[in-house]
Amino acid sequence: MQMAAPIINQNVREDYLPGAGDFFALLKPRVMSLVIFTAFIGLVMAPGDIHPVIAFTAILCIAVGAGASGCLNMWYEADLDARMKRTANRPIPSGRMDPQTALHFGVALSTASVLLMGLMVNMVAAALLLMTILFYVVVYTIWLKRRTSMNIVIGGAAGAFPPMIAWAAVTGGVSLESVVLFGIIFMWTPPHFWSLSLFACKDYKAAGIPMLPVVAGEGVTRKQILIYTLLMVPVTMLPWIMGFAGPVYAITAAVSGAIFIWLSISLARNKDIKTAKKTFFYSIFYLFILFAVMGGEIIIGRMI
């Protein structure tokens, strides 16, 4: 597949001054909210105590770092965004913001978040945050996204790091439990994005992004969603098997995982957009419920 070159000179609107809302939109607030949520659960799950102010600072740094990554992603992908209906109205492709401003904003926020994490929380968390930002921007956005249909499988690691960073903020290190939290989100990412790409296939095709349905076809994508879901569900059981999540979590993970598998099977059988959309929205609910129950059970357990 031919690679699309990133836009260097953008037709910036002369009659428009970007406002605070445009800068906020660069941070991908919806993605950021999921990052904050999973990081918060990582913080709750980690053994040990953390002062609430330091915990707040850690979450703030993770949120700003995630926002900065989103901003740098939008800066690099402005040419692709302009060709997709879903993203054409973002600040850079719509001409509301100069790409250079977005680049400066993203770099400033990345630097600030990592420095703040290092100075106020600990160096391990800061190193992980820096690695996450670089992974998302360099490995996923610049290197993989335009080159391979496996972009989301490898690049998905960036979105899986937040609970691990939060864990490191509490314990000062990385442990097997935090790797399991990483593993859950890592395995969840391909079925989530591939079900999205099934109904946004035209957009991706128009932009020249080699997403799996564009390169290998919808049938292969549906099969891959099922395979990854089957692999993901046992990983979601690990927190309970390893003893750091309770029985309520185990039941939730088993039941919601079974529903996810059932949806993936029906997605592999029914070749309609409706099931793809259903799977996509269920995947968001699924991750939310898994982490909410995992953290909720620990919080309630500590209160009793």
Place this chain on the structure above:
Amino acid sequence: MPLHEEHKKRAGRNYALAGVLLGMVALFFVVTLVKYGVM
């Protein structure tokens, strides 16, 4: 863009920046107190 609208937007941006800076000052202050064991 009409001048009054531009001024309004600039003011919005400046207030947002002022809020962020004030928040940072407060955060640095509180974290320092925590690190020194005052809180």
